[in-house]
Amino acid sequence: MAKIAKIEVKEQNPLNSLQGFFKTLLEQEEISAILVPQHLPMKDVVMPTLVTDPEKLNGTDPLAPVFPMNAAKVVSRLTGKPLGGSVAVVLRPCEIRAFIELVKLKQGRMEEVVLVGIDCLGAYTNVDYRRFVGDDGAEATLRFCQNVLAGKSTAVEDFDLSPACKACEYPVPENADVLIGLVGVDINQQMLVKANTPQGEALLEKLKLPEAKEPDGRKKAIDSLVAQRVEYRDKMFAETTEATSNIEKLTSYLANCVNCFNCRVACPVCYCKECVFVTDVFDHEPTQYLRWAKRKGIIKMPTDTVFFHITRLAHMSTACIGCGQCSNACPNNIPVMQLFRTVSSHTQKAFEYEPGRSVEDDPPLSIFREGEFLELTGGKE
């Protein structure tokens, strides 16, 4: 049974209480730094910050409904090689899941990191968040949280949470070392703190937080939230399947792709230093283009856009954790996330693989067994 404690919330300001919690965390001997999103002073944007001074935590806002990047990428940078101290990293569930995928691919290490996950209530796209936030970031965050937890709509004017978040069935970071629970909790009174791992337990022990037990309504609230999202997701799957069901439709779907590769840069699990599509492999001879054009009389330029997306699906769809940063990054508003999640739902199921679940699960294409998938060759080996 996981150990459960609580952060008491004063003055109905959960954000302040969270900041207090982070301070206590940073004061612990074994924690050298904390990675946490903060409102940056220069511009009203929330970005991950690496903090060693407890006094510099005033702007932290892990609850803000925005994440301009999937922080798994920065955690990977921090932990790729020995760091010389432990960092507590405050992440969304999708970031934790992405990080776990990266660890499997040797792009990060679990050794010097404490994963602090917070129930995710969702986020707006970068563009929409700017319209949502107004002047006071912290206030906007609190407003957002209260609304969501009260069951009110997240839609504002003509925009709503990003489709990725609306379709996300993993709002609770079950695989964090320390989980901060919001859903089904009265956050004006308290927030739950749950240790899911021995490491988390040891840490929680030291923080000496008051003990608590899981509110009765929490499980139900989570289930209902997930149900809502699954409903949205399945609709999205159906629509995307329809929109890409043949090569002509897929071509239209990706028609305005300009080979900027922003999607793959933003993708937390696309871990290649340099994508193969930007290497000399795709440095075609000029004559080659002419040859292709001659074959059908017309080709689309730049070439290799559909090829790129299908290949990226082949490479990464089993590892896709659905954070939606690809769509966020696309300059031409191609719904990349929808395509990835739809295809991933099939490829992940085929290998019974749930990305980000545990570092123990091997990536599907790195293992192989005798006696599997016999149907591919008529039942015979």
Add this chain to the structure above:
Amino acid sequence: MEDYQPTIIAFVCNWCTYTAADLAGTSRLSYPPNVRLIRVMCTGMVDPKYVIKALLEGADAVLISGCHIGDCHYMNGNLKARRRVKLLKELLPRFGFDEQRVKLTWIGASDGIQFAETITEMVPELKALGPNEVRNQMVL
């Protein structure tokens, strides 16, 4: 399309299926000339990119064929290939490439007959499917 002749790109492993294909040829086994053999060292080196590329350029089917499980010269290359084909078979049909357009077989070095039969069986199946749409579409 009466005259439509499907084109099969076959990635065949150096050790088994290429030998079988050669045997089929030298034994005068008649099979349709619709296949283009690409010899690879092992099915385990067939990158999904190659299959995607072939289909996007208009191949009507891609055949990947290697040694029987356990016979692989490199011990387990064919097991790796099998997982990749599984992936492609999940992936490509999403975009209208019929599942039959990617085929995996194990054909041992002395199975020349089986190689000929495989091609002979594939051609009418592909004719029934009709040409790969890509031939008429603007993609790349």
Add this chain to the structure above:
Amino acid sequence: MSAQQLDLTSQAYESAASDAMASIQEKIQACMQCGTCSGSCPNASAMDYTPRQLWRLAQLGQKDEIFNSKTFYLCSACYFCTLRCPRGLPLTETIGALKRIAAAEGIEMYKSSIQFYKSFMDTVRRYGRVREMEFMNRYFLAMKNPFLPFKFASLGLKLMGKGKVSLEMPKFFGKGRLDAMFRKVEELEAKR
């Protein structure tokens, strides 16, 4: 078949293994119990021990059990087992040896068989060939069992019907000629 225990290191066992058995054991010692003989034997189903079991008993020195069984005297010396034995063991010959021991030692169970063979050989010795009627009469007389002829009556009639047994006496073409040979053999056997 009796299911009694065989105690191979008991006193009784030691004494039971007689010298007579040594020559038998020698013949079939190399038997590896493959079962070819039992499978081949046309009479195996009537035997209480199959041939293979008989060899086994012989290997184990179970003389009494062998001579209490009817296996060896049911052998019709068809030589199938000898022909087929992969070890090339003289199996039919071993049975013959067993029969000789039984005859020499006058084993009770084998008496009828002894008389049968004796009567047969006597007619042969006398006439140079078998004369069925006389052979059977001799046998019946020797057995001193007045009911015995009835037991053979039906078989006799059947054989007669097929012309295998003749009531008529054939010409005495070899009468007495074999006597010398029989005498010589007796002499030789006596020496042994």
Add this chain to the structure above:
Amino acid sequence: MKKKIGSALVVGAGISGIRSALDLAEVGYHVTLIDKAPNLGGTLMQLDYQFPSDHCGMCRMLPLVERDRSSQYCLRKGLFHENIDILLSTELSAMEGEPGKFLVTLRQKPTMVDPERCIGCGECSRVCPAEAPDEFNAGLTRRKAIYLPVPHNIPNTYVVDMASCTLCGECEKVCPTNAIDFGVEVRRAFRILVVDDELVVRDSLKEWLEDEGFRVDTAESGTETLDKLREEAFNLVLLDIKMPGIDGVEVLKRTKEMRPDLPVVMMTAYATVETAVEAMKIGALEYLMKPFDPDTLVPLVVELHQKIERAGERQIEVGAVVLAAGFASFDPATGTNTYGYGVLPNVVTSVEFERGVSGSGPNQGRLLRPSDGKEVRRVAWLQCVGSRDPQHNADFCSSACCMFAIKEALLAKERSGGEAETTIFYMDMRTFGKNFQRYRDQAEKEQGVRFQRCRVHSVVDAGTDGDLAIRYADVAGELHEEVFDLVVLAAGQRPSKGTETLAEIAGLDLNPWGFCHPESFSLSRTAQEGILVGGSFSGLKDISESVIQASSAALTASSLIHAKGGSLAEVPPGQPEFRDVSREPPQVFVALCTCGDALTEVVNIEALEASLTDLNSVGPVQRIERVCTQEGWNELQEKLQDTKANRVLIGACMPYVYTKKLQELGGAVGLHPALMDVVDIRTAVFPGHDADKEQAGRDIRATIAMGVGKLKGKDPLPVPTTPVIQKALVVGGGIAGMTAALAIADHGFEVGLVEQADELGGNVRLLHRTLEGDSPQELLEKTISGVEKHPQIHVYKKARVIHSEGRVGRFITTIEKAEGAGETLEHGVAVLATGAHEAKTESYSYGQSEAIVTQHEFEQKLADGTLAPAGLGVVAMIQCVDSREEPRNYCSRICCASALKNALYLKEQNPEIQVYIFYRDIMAYGFMEAYYTRARQAGVLFIQYEVSEKPQVTVENGRPRISAIDPILGREIVLRPDLLVLSTGIVAGDQKKLALVPSTGVIPGDHKKLAEIFGVEVDEDGFFQEAESKWRPVDFLKEGIFTCGMAHSPRSIKESIAMAEAAAQRALRILSSEQVAAGGIVAEVRHSLCSLCEQCIAACPYGARWHDEEQEKILVDTLMCQGCGSCAAVCPNSASVLLGYRDQQMFEVIDDALEGAF
């Protein structure tokens, strides 16, 4: 200085011959590999699957280092190695000289078909009117008189079977390359003199032979003959022996005086056979038995004619000879044939069964019975047909048939989708090899194969449509009759045809059954130094044993050649100078072989040429009439001289054949062979493929374009080489380790030998006799002194390996010594021979009585006099103690031999002792069977038990009491022996609790730790896991590390020695060069792109890649890399690249393949 290279002859190109030849060639010797058959591969060509893996994998025998010096394709297809000359249809006909310098005479049978010209088109076979049973399919199908001996072999040259050829000459006419020449013209000039006193013989011979085109004269007496011979020149004399006046032998003598070279064939009736043999000694070539009929006589004379006219005899000098001429199968039709083989069509041999279900067999892999093609549902395997059968002069076990039968039963199950009912009738199921017992259990328990212990006496026609009835008695004596669709006979081994001749030529004695028999404690040495025996030539063996023995033979040959001064090559054969074309844009010279007019007939050649010239980087395109002929090849070479092209693509047929030719061409024109390729443009347009001209043109263009695409991207990079530290490390100072160390050291390389104990010798210290009567202690003494005195061997006693790093060519290993400081050794290879030990047991009341001992203890007590045979009355032994059942479900292989040995010894010393052996299956494989028979004859009593009904042992008054069920009588047997000996078997691994501490005071065989140190594997029983049980039995998957002896699996002294020699041989491949070259197709890493995700490391099956943390790079050991490309496929951004198969090349090829497709 002229380089000295030793050479060897290997007779027999089956699996053993190939192994020996490759081993010697890889070490650097020149090898001549001959086989009397027209094809390579021996028996294995017919067998598609091998137990206990049910797979093939023969190609894994090919070289792993310096692999570009040999062929890189399916070994069933053929073999090529720079250092091996392969001569087929060739026999060893004479041999003289001494070890290290033999002069051998090889005679090649003429084939009528010129292999240089034959393109394997098969037209000849199509028109041939004569048929014969096809040997390849074990006679299940028929072939023509001109045929391919193995359909998938290369070179795909047709051969003529003169025995069935009618000499009609049709094939000669139709051959497009004029490759066939029967020499009819030659025949007219061939004059034969027929001498016989009977007119009818003279006349009929004259008529028959003249019909065949020979010129025939006759003579009726000796005087007339001698007159004629004086006057005219004849080429052959057929001479009758029995003639009035001067008889044949006298005529022969005088003829030989007159014309010593004139071949004379004696004709004789059987009465004068002895005289004929006498005549052979005087110089007759051959003798023929009367009466003749034209069908037998004519082919004989034709063959003689060819022998005389065309026989290619050559003499070569070799340092050593390996005889690996294989074995023959017992013909079940001979002898009593109670199984009706040859009479009942559904009774087949195991090889026939195998061909029957083979994909290349008559039924295309379906399980059909011969009589009516019905699907087979009930199959019986009858074991020991012509084995273990002194009635058929076979007091031996054929060793492999038990496993073979299980494999076939599983094959039948697989082919019938589990429907077939399979029964194996057997006497002892001899599953003595590594993993065999589990294979059997799996077949029985999981696949439902039925095992019936019983020898079946006969098979009869069940009277219904070819069904077969079997009547048998089960163990209990119950009689059964069962009906089967198919009966498979496990036909045993016999010496191969020609064994006697070979033995005579080589001066060897044969064992009582006609097999070659090796010297004591060796599987490969014969009585004649320098003449070695490999594989089944000395008795049937399974593949792994054959391979081990073949390597051992190679080692012994190598040692001898080395000792006689025929040293290894000091430097690898000089690389020709190649032009550096890396800065030039690719320019591909395309040569189209028109194959006479064949190509121009089926395609519009001008249009084709034009379309090819259109391709990027192509030029020029040239036509060559027949590139396969020397003229054609010269033409190509000339045309190449005139161009600036830096790539060459040849469109022809049979690309396989060109592997060697391209290398020569490369040297001649100064272009790296990797920049040349051959593609097949011929198969697609062979007669019979009814493609139209346009389609054919498109197909050919695409094929050429693809070839061009691939060639363009080829980098002419120099092949990387790896320096080798020419020293070896051997871990374990038992007989295996010492043998390996000596073998390596004898080749002049330094060896470090590490032994845990304070003395060398291992388990052999405990052995005092062998079953064959040899003395292990003498062997041990000799070996130890050899090791200790050897200047190249450093022995480290009371030492352990504690750390090792590095890779093939350079390992750095640290050893810890009980006394003194540890040491670090550098070495290029390592041999792990850390042994195993007898298991201790708690079963059967062991430990509760002094009268209960293990086999080893028993042998010790007999040796030291603690126990005297004279004082023992009854001794019992129990076999398979704790063995052949989980968790130790394997046969320890040596315990049955030990039991037989000790039982025979007891009986010898004291015939009065009663010895009882309780056993499950007596594993008296091979010629050990004779000792089993001997033990039975000596009066040892064998009582079989089932694992479910084991003997019960209690201790009464300090004496064991055994109670067991005799399965034959079904009765309980009670025994109070003076001594109970337990065969506890052999264990390795962590068995400390149960481990018996041998006199050395050290527990051998804990391999797990050593395996970890060297990065190799152990199997589930704790023995070392070899790379491949069949083809690489002494290698680890990690190159450069080898295993041998009991550390690998339980085995006898001589088997351990053979394995040690094999391991040494494998090690010498690497040690013999200062630099070892990798293959041309290897992986490399583009570090600038690499994200260090290590997926490629996990994917590499050879452990050839590692993450160098200091350099922050993934590095590739090019020697270990075998070029499979798994790493490249797993790498998402192609940071890992397989040279020769770069993405760009592959994309280009795909593009080209689709060119013109729509």
